Amino acid sequence: MRSFLFAVLLLVISLNIHGQIRSARQKMLLYDYTAAITLLEKDFQSGKEDMQQEAAQLLAECYRRQNNMEKAKEWYLKAINLGNKEPLNIFYLAVCLRSGGDYTQAKKYFLIYDSLSTGDNRGKTNADFCDSAIAWHKRKPDFEIWNAGELNSPQSDFAAINTSGKIFFVSDRTSGKSEPAYGWTGNSYLRIYQSDILQYDSSILIFKDPVESPGTLNQSWHDGPLCFNKTMDEVFINRTVVRSDKGRRDAGLVRTYLLKIYHAVKKDGNWTKPEPFFLNSDKYSVGHPALSPDGNTLYFVSDMEGGYGGTDIWLCFRTSDGWGMPVNPGRIINTDGNEMFPSPSDNDELYFASDGHPGFGGLDIFFTRKHGDIWEKPFNPGLPLNSSRDDFAFDLFPEGNIGTFSSNRPEGLGSDDIYCFRSIPSPEKTPSALPAVMEFPEKIPESLAVGKTYRIENIYYDFDKWNIRKDAEHSLDSLVKILKEYPVTVEIGSHTDCRGSVDYNVILSQKRAESVVGYLVRQGINSSRLSARGYGKSQLVNNCNCEINIQCTEPQHQENRRTEFRITGVIKSQ
Numbered sequence: 001m002r003s004f005l006f007a008v009l010l011l012v013i014s015l016n017i018h019g020q021i022r023s024a025r026q027k028m029l030l031y032d033y034t035a036a037i038t039l040l041e042k043d044f045q046s047g048k049e050d051m052q053q054e055a056a057q058l059l060a061e062c063y064r065r066q067n068n069m070e071k072a073k074e075w076y077l078k079a080i081n082l083g084n085k086e087p088l089n090i091f092y093l094a095v096c097l098r099s100g101g102d103y104t105q106a107k108k109y110f111l112i113y114d115s116l117s118t119g120d121n122r123g124k125t126n127a128d129f130c131d132s133a134i135a136w137h138k139r140k141p142d143f144e145i146w147n148a149g150e151l152n153s154p155q156s157d158f159a160a161i162n163t164s165g166k167i168f169f170v171s172d173r174t175s176g177k178s179e180p181a182y183g184w185t186g187n188s189y190l191r192i193y194q195s196d197i198l199q200y201d202s203s204i205l206i207f208k209d210p211v212e213s214p215g216t217l218n219q220s221w222h223d224g225p226l227c228f229n230k231t232m233d234e235v236f237i238n239r240t241v242v243r244s245d246k247g248r249r250d251a252g253l254v255r256t257y258l259l260k261i262y263h264a265v266k267k268d269g270n271w272t273k274p275e276p277f278f279l280n281s282d283k284y285s286v287g288h289p290a291l292s293p294d295g296n297t298l299y300f301v302s303d304m305e306g307g308y309g310g311t312d313i314w315l316c317f318r319t320s321d322g323w324g325m326p327v328n329p330g331r332i333i334n335t336d337g338n339e340m341f342p343s344p345s346d347n348d349e350l351y352f353a354s355d356g357h358p359g360f361g362g363l364d365i366f367f368t369r370k371h372g373d374i375w376e377k378p379f380n381p382g383l384p385l386n387s388s389r390d391d392f393a394f395d396l397f398p399e400g401n402i403g404t405f406s407s408n409r410p411e412g413l414g415s416d417d418i419y420c421f422r423s424i425p426s427p428e429k430t431p432s433a434l435p436a437v438m439e440f441p442e443k444i445p446e447s448l449a450v451g452k453t454y455r456i457e458n459i460y461y462d463f464d465k466w467n468i469r470k471d472a473e474h475s476l477d478s479l480v481k482i483l484k485e486y487p488v489t490v491e492i493g494s495h496t497d498c499r500g501s502v503d504y505n506v507i508l509s510q511k512r513a514e515s516v517v518g519y520l521v522r523q524g525i526n527s528s529r530l531s532a533r534g535y536g537k538s539q540l541v542n543n544c545n546c547e548i549n550i551q552c553t554e555p556q557h558q559e560n561r562r563t564e565f566r567i568t569g570v571i572k573s574q
Contacts, residue, residue, distance in 0.1 A: 021054060031184045031257055033062040053082040057089060064092060066185060069099040087116040098361040101388035103130040132358045136382050143385045144527045148404060148418040149514040150207040151195060154503060155187050156416040158406035159225035159393040164232055167195045167207060169418060170224030190222040204521050205420045216264055216271035225288055229295045233266040236289035237274060259287030261300060279326060292344045299342035310338040313352055332375045333368060341393045353392035361388035365405060385421060413510060448486055450567045459563040466511040468519050479565060480523045487571040489529045492516045493564045497557040498537045498546035510534030516563055
């Protein structure tokens with residue numbers, strides 16, 4: 001009887017595990033990867049080897065869909081080690097390795113995939129991309145970049161555009177309102193946010209803290225990216241509309257998350273109700289709208305029939321009756337992969353993101369220019385604008401040498417972050433501009449040792465603030481003098497007092513460190529020599545510990561609100 005009951009118990013457990021995997025697959029079918037991961041991780045812990053193999057493979061797919069390539073790599077390796085050596089598992093493991101910058105190992109697995117697959121050249125093509133990335137690491141950079149700290153959150157922030165001194169962008173940050181989470185990411189739904197540009201010149205961008213855009217620009221589900229015309233009285237908004245079917249009556253209608261474009265105009269100071277663009281469909285996506293500077297060409301992204309890959313860039317021209325039929329610019333721009341986030345500029349230039357052209361991994365930013373009806377071969381601008389992760393949503397400001405882009409590189413504040421860039425001036429073209437690397441004397445005093453940390457005296461911050469106070473400028477000017485005299489690179493580290501949550505203080509201290517970097521750049525220090533890091537309340541200098549309710553005076557708290565610099569390297573003379 002005991003053995004019978006034990007056998008029944010094992011059967012019940014097995015059936016339950018099978019049921020959980022079926023439930024996880026259903027969640028994945030509806031793009032609820034967050035819920036599927038919870039079910040599958042339980043399956044992996046409690047299942048037999050064949051269950052673990054299936055659960056590992058599905059977990060790898062879920063994490064890849066969420067763009068968590070580190071976790072996806074971990075689970076693809078587990079699935080392969082458990083015997084699931086399906087060619088696509090090998091291919092996606094290589095994709096994950098390339099995303100992490102491990103080009104040698106990635107190339108190895110791409111070539112293994114190429115040997116296992118027939119009629120699919122992605123393995124050989126991506127192996128060649130790995131060779132290109134290794135070679136391109138030797139190229140001299142054309143851009144300097146820095147994190148647009150004020151705009152970013154611990155969640156995803158991306159697709160910033162500059163319009164009339166305002167920045168509009170997309171974020172799934174927590175807004176403070178009670179709202180449901182999105183099953184794909186586990187975060188809030190995407191919303192459009194906006195910010196004012198507080199300081200803007202050829203070398204620095206500083207932004208006001210963003211707020212959610214009011215009124216028409218946001219709905220109850222996903223909103224953004226978006227674009228405006230130059231006079232800001234016409235807007236095109238990327239939206240995702242909920243479908244009620246979810247595959248219950250028609251299995252083909254399970255795609256509930258198709259992108260659509262909506263259009264509105266401003267009349268008497270108010271936006272009209274957004275109307276659907278004529279190309280919207282329930283069979284394919286239409287999104288990422290971008291209006292040409294003259295307002296007569298709308299670029300967008302779609303997986304409609306007639307394209308070359310996953311998603312293509314399309315365009316249509318304004319006519320006297322509205323908009324003409326869509327035109328695909330062809331294989332010079334579009335590939336077998338995915339092209340997205342178009343950004344047209346003056347002089348018939350187009351910037352876009354692609355994972356199908358030779359690049360460093362994930363999405364890379366590309367430049368091209370139109371001559372009549374012919375597009376130039378897209379150019380990859382290289383490091384540091386591009387990286388092994390996703391780099392996209394390039395927006396060039398009118399001056400032509402500064403702007404923003406988005407990336408999910410690991411040193412950011414969230415899953416996607418907005419970054420600023422400026423082109424490195426060429427001394428031949430702009431004699432008054434700083435060279436890319438300044439010349440310095442060859443010896444450095446022993447007191448400025450690489451790896452040592454130095455306190456910047458009298459750099460304090462008001463509670464809950466990060467702006468540079470007037471009484472701090474004299475100390476920072478001393479640091480400017482050091483940096484102009486000696487060829488060192490430094491990390492600016494900022495610290496908070498013990499009050500507030502850990503996450504909040506990390507963000508606050510990051511903003512403080514970035515404000516110091518901004519000040520140094522405005523004094524002529526090349527931004528490529530500077531990095532900013534917020535340590536939050538992790539390195540207190542006294543016994544003020546709010547966790548155990550030690551009472552401290554305000555001067556003691558202010559002692560912890562400090563800024564330091566650490567020598568991280570030496571620039572060799574060129």
